[in-house]
Amino acid sequence: MRRVVIGMICVLGFALAAVVGLKLLQTQHITTLIGYSEDNASWAVHQLGAEQLRFETALLRAKDGDPRALDEAALRYETFASRRSVLADGVFRHKLERLPPFGALMTAFDRMLAAHDPMMADGLQPDEIAPLLAAASAMRGPVHDLVLAENELLNTVEADTRTHILIIRHISLVTLLVLSVLLISFAAYALVMLRHAQNSELALRHSENVLRSALKEAQSASAAKSVFLANMSHELRTPLNAVIGFSEFLEISAAHKLDERQRGYLCDIRTSGRHLLEVLSTILEVSKLEAGKVELHIDAVPARMVIAECLRMVSGKAKQKSIAIDSIGLEDLPPIQGDATRLRQIFLNLLTNAVKYSNEGGQVRVVGAAEGGFVIMRIEDEGIGMKTADIETALRPFERIRNAETANQEGVGLGLTIVKTLVEIHNGRLEIDSEIGQGTTVSVCLPAGTPRASIIETTSHAAALTPPFELAVGR
Secondary structure, three states: OHHHHHHHHHHHHHHHHHHHHHHHHHHHHHHHHHHHHOOHHHHHHHHHHHHHHHHHHHHHHHHOOOHHHHHHHHHHHHHHHHHHHHHHOHHHHHHHOOOOHHHHHHHHHHHHHHOOOOOOOOOOOHHHHHHHHHHHHHHHHHHHHHHHHHHHHHHHHHHHHHHHHHHHHHHHHHHHHHHHHHHHHHHHHHHHHHHHHHHHHHHHHHHHHHHHHHHHHHHHHHHHHHHHHHHHHHHHHHHHHHHHHHHHHHHHHOHHHOOHHHHHHHHHHHHHHHHHHHHHHHHHHHHHHHHOOOEEEEEEEOHHHHHHHHHHHHHHHHHHOOOEEEEEOOOOOOOEEEEHHHHHHHHHHHHHHHHHOOOOOOEEEEEEEEEOOEEEEEEEEOOOOOOOHHHHHHHOOOOOOOOOOOOOOOOOOOHHHHHHHHHHHOOOEEEEEEEOOOEEEEEEEEEEOOOOOEEEEOOOOOOOOOOOOOOOOOO
16 A cells, blocks of 8 residues: 555656646746847847838938938938947847848948948038938838848747647646546545555454453463362362372282282272372462462572482483483582472473483483573483474473374373473573484573572463563573
């Protein structure tokens, strides 16, 4: 739309400039015509004809013996002779010499001037009347021809100017008509676009209201789901703990009365109960995080101590798969600003996944570094890995990557979701880099520091800690 408006404005500008230019051209032609009709050269030619007639009349009267006519003829001679220098002046010559009678007139002028001696102080003599009368009569034709030629030229200029002015007027009218059409079209287009914009705005407001309603419903549904999961987890944990407790009691107290098959059943009951209890605890944890009901006991937590505790917890499973776990660069790390229990939960989940998805005889590395006021922990494994496109899937709740390598692995798809949320509420950042068959590297960036101990109750899963750290959303 912006390009169309700019184009219309340019067209209107060009049309308006054309109209103004044509009007200026018309004014110039009119000025030229008026100036030519009032030109001094044209005036001098017409005055020359009148002076020639007066001079010749005075000579005829002097020839008839009128004594006063001789003095008048002398005065007329001086006036008439002065016209010679006026016409021959450079201001008029370039305008008059293009007229054919101009040369003959100058020749006749020279003959008339030759008939009188200007050195005589007594004016005209009676014996000069006849030659001057003959010369003046001879000039009548050239003067008449020059006047006619000048009038013809003036008429030609006037006709051409009027023709040009008429053409300019027609072109101006056409241009004004085109300009009017363009203005009407532009106004109509602007009105249509205005209505379209109003309709779009109304549709946008309606869509916004619909989306807000949908968002409120989704938030209400999510809150109801979290409450339901939390309540159900609590309700299921009580009888489940009883099942686990009674199975362990039977294994201890009635072991001598049970055969091998019955003891196997009790072991399966206890193992399955503990697995179900772990799943319920994980769901309850997710519900608390989504509801924003997690308390953080912020303190300076030694990174080396947290990692060492987590390594001890996963060492048994690592030995079962002959997996070597190495720690690098943990000795000189500054303490982490966070909740010790939640930090332990973060690294235990990541180490458990690294061991779970590593091949037998593989290796897991924990590499620590301090950079720019943050502690960066990288957990690297040489396991099955995953596609880049599957990383977002692995971070979503209750979603697991389904393939041949992960088909037999336990879990409900909540481990990385919990880790990501806990890292974010610590003002940290989680990054995952993985490749099929090459393994996975998980980087956790957490703020370092030694703040005073405090308790923070999060209001959402993206709650921020105290300054200067800002919330960094995990990838």
